[in-house]
Amino acid sequence: MKKIIIINFFVVVGIILTLEALIRIFNIVGLQGYDKQAFYSEHGITFSKPNNTFKVFGIKSKTDINGFRIPLQNYLYDNRKNSILILGDSVTYGVGVKEKDTFVGILRNRLIKNNLYNTAIFGHNIESYLYIIKKNNKKFSNEINQIVIFLCLNDIVSYQGAVFEKKSKKKNENNNFQKNILNNTFALKINIFLRERSGLFVLFKNLLTDPVERHYNYMRELYESEKNLVKFKNTISEISNFAKKNNIKYKYVLLPYAHQIINNCEKKFLKPQEIIKEIFDRENLFLNDYTNDFCKISNNKDLFLKYDPVHLSKYGHKYVSDLLIEDEIFN
Numbered sequence: 001m002k003k004i005i006i007i008n009f010f011v012v013v014g015i016i017l018t019l020e021a022l023i024r025i026f027n028i029v030g031l032q033g034y035d036k037q038a039f040y041s042e043h044g045i046t047f048s049k050p051n052n053t054f055k056v057f058g059i060k061s062k063t064d065i066n067g068f069r070i071p072l073q074n075y076l077y078d079n080r081k082n083s084i085l086i087l088g089d090s091v092t093y094g095v096g097v098k099e100k101d102t103f104v105g106i107l108r109n110r111l112i113k114n115n116l117y118n119t120a121i122f123g124h125n126i127e128s129y130l131y132i133i134k135k136n137n138k139k140f141s142n143e144i145n146q147i148v149i150f151l152c153l154n155d156i157v158s159y160q161g162a163v164f165e166k167k168s169k170k171k172n173e174n175n176n177f178q179k180n181i182l183n184n185t186f187a188l189k190i191n192i193f194l195r196e197r198s199g200l201f202v203l204f205k206n207l208l209t210d211p212v213e214r215h216y217n218y219m220r221e222l223y224e225s226e227k228n229l230v231k232f233k234n235t236i237s238e239i240s241n242f243a244k245k246n247n248i249k250y251k252y253v254l255l256p257y258a259h260q261i262i263n264n265c266e267k268k269f270l271k272p273q274e275i276i277k278e279i280f281d282r283e284n285l286f287l288n289d290y291t292n293d294f295c296k297i298s299n300n301k302d303l304f305l306k307y308d309p310v311h312l313s314k315y316g317h318k319y320v321s322d323l324l325i326e327d328e329i330f331n
Contacts, residue, residue: 033057034095039121045131046123056122057096057311066139069118071099071108083115083143084330085136087129088150090122091255091312096305101314103321110321111330114146126155126235133239137246147243147250148329151287152310153219153257153272156232215309216259216269223272233279240285251329252280255312255320256291258304265295293323 038054038061039046048067053060064070064077077083086092086104094102100109104118119132129149137144222228243250254276260269273291280287294300303316312320324330 034122043131045128046121048121056093059096059098061099066117067119069093069099069104069120071105077115081113081115082145083117083140084146084148085133085140085144086116086118086120086148086150087124087132088120089124089152089154090120091152091310092118092120092150093122094120094317095122095311096308097312097314097317101317103312103317103324106318106321107324107330110325114330116330117144120150124155125157126151126232126239127158129155130235130239130242133242137242137248144248146330147248149239149250149252151252151254151276153216153223154310156219156222156228158228158231211307212257212259212262212309216257219257220272223275229275229279233283236279236283236285240283252285252287253324253329254287254289254291255310256294257310258301258308260291261294261300261303265291288327288329290320290323294319 034056035054038049038052040049041047048063048069050063050065050067052067053062053072055061060072062070062072064075092104094104099105104116104120108116117136119136124132133147239250254273256265256273263269270291273289277287277289294303297303297319302313303319305311305313
């Protein structure tokens with residue numbers, strides 16, 4: 001009996017290791033998580049530590065003296081050039097993708113007129129952008145001549161951090177189960193440990209919880225709150241006023257959620273974009289919304305990381321870089 005148990009144990013372990021290897025070899029799903037020691041908080045806003053190398057979603061990342069993401073090898077800014085300040089969250093940071101394959105990394109090689117300062121970090125929201133703009137305008141004085149802000153639907157969230165680890169207000173059985181897990185410190189630590197090291201765990205977690213739809217539904221509900229919308233609108237106004245006062249050009253680009261795209265941009269899924277556009281229209285601001293651009297290509301599911309609600313794949317970053325160049329966003 002003891003021998004059978006030992007044999008079965010090693011068989012199970014062997015199957016798990018084989019599946020883990022296959023998932024990594026065929027890139028079925030990427031690892032998640034990041035090194036918390038690589039970041040710090042200032043005024044409740046997350047920043048990368050300067051001159052640092054660390055991993056995010058299993059991909060090695062590097063920061064410059066300012067804490068901005070840069071290429072891994074021998075990269076230097078040109079002090080003779082003006083600079084463009086890029087703001088965004090984890091999508092613009094490019095989690096799960098090598099820096100050279102992110103849309104910012106691609107544009108570094110295709111645009112030689114300006115330095116690109118990528119300030120993006122996961123957890124940033126619209127209020128973060130206002131603080132970062134003011135901080136860097138003071139720091140770089142007249143060097144920055146343009147700001148490009150990449151918006152996602154989660155920029156309306158009123159707090160920073162790993163948004164989807166917050167408790168949901170929905171009172172159904174599944175959400176109560178998730179809430180209990182999240183409130184369990186030990187379970188949360190196990191979750192973080194496994195998602196950073198096991199592709200098999202990440203795959204099963206995604207298959208069981210359907211994060212693509214769940215994350216979209218969570219964000220959609222936030223656009224039903226008048227309080228959220230007023231705060232979002234007021235911050236947009238503050239950013240515009242600050243940029244105009246300091247003679248800085250600024251542009252906005254809106255990127256969609258995967259759930260909207262895989263549902264062929266049906267009108268019922270695009271309510272958040274409609275609300276954001278209404279806010280921009282009232283503020284007399286132009287918004288480059290790439291939602292329809294994502295929908296019109298046949299293989300649009302490939303624009304996102306597998307089983308991911310919002311983060312772009314290597315192919316998605318390339319597509320966005322093409323759109324940005326076509327629309328002369330960085331000119």
